[in-house]
Amino acid sequence: MASEGIVVRPPASDEELAKAANFLVRFYRVNEEFDPLYTIVDEAEPVAREMIQRYAEDENSILLVAVSGKRIVGLIHGEVRHNPILRASPLGVLMELYVHPSYRRRGVARRLIEEAAKRLREKGAKAIAAEFPHLNEIAVSFYRDLGFRPLTSVYIKELEEKQAGR
């Protein structure tokens, strides 16, 4: 199955922004499974709406949806990140990517990444990176297949809470 008939472009209406927010929540719900530090807030939908609005307006961000007919089937958000000491700066970083389960396995994510990469390059990005939970092995093999290699490792630990009766 190919991704023909899939159009990748920025969301074009409030309705599409709402759908994008829904996909953003779904994306974070998947991440939630990988580590307690990915636990999302109780009322995630309105928060996601605000995030999507910000992504759509922010000059350093790109927000794209994959559309099949009139249906939104995928979402990608990335940003350009600056570190002036590095020759590779700015970097284009893909932070959220989601394809609806019924549109998987037909290259929609690949199309989203290609278009995102193109637009991040137009914003000056010299290389493209993707961030995802360390334990997400599906993402690991997906990005490896697309020619990405591991670059940064993020290690994390909780900060101790105030000693309460201990």
Added chain:
Amino acid sequence: MEYAPSITVREAERKDSEKLAEFVVRLKQVNEELDPMYMVREDLEEAAKEYIEKSFGDPNVVMLVAEAEGEVVGMVRAKIIDRFFYEPRLEGLVTDIYVHPLYRRRGVAKQLLAALEKRLAEKGINLLAAEHPPNNRIAEKFFAKEGFKPLLMRVYRKIE
């Protein structure tokens, strides 16, 4: 390590229904991410409530919950299956096991399994099984660590 309240495991009761259904929904939504053939139905929430309700009325189902400070933070549901051709005849099959993300990485699922095992042993069952999508690596690693081994492969194809 951050503050970790102690976890207790007990038999599920009807007052837990809402939480049980919520966890079943979350679990099926995880599966949905793993393969298009796990696409959930539109009325998933209703279905989960019905599933829990039926489970309470089924003598062949065991449901336990994990509690932290009076709140339900995890659940396990097992169904007793007659293996018919094989000895031992009965197995307890874990159909659903879920721990709220905030309570992960502190052995809650392990505790749920241990309590389930005890409960099944009381019923004279000495075989424990679990099922999960093949590409759920987290589940795969968890069950392997808990001493499970693959015994059944189920394959699917669509009828065109």
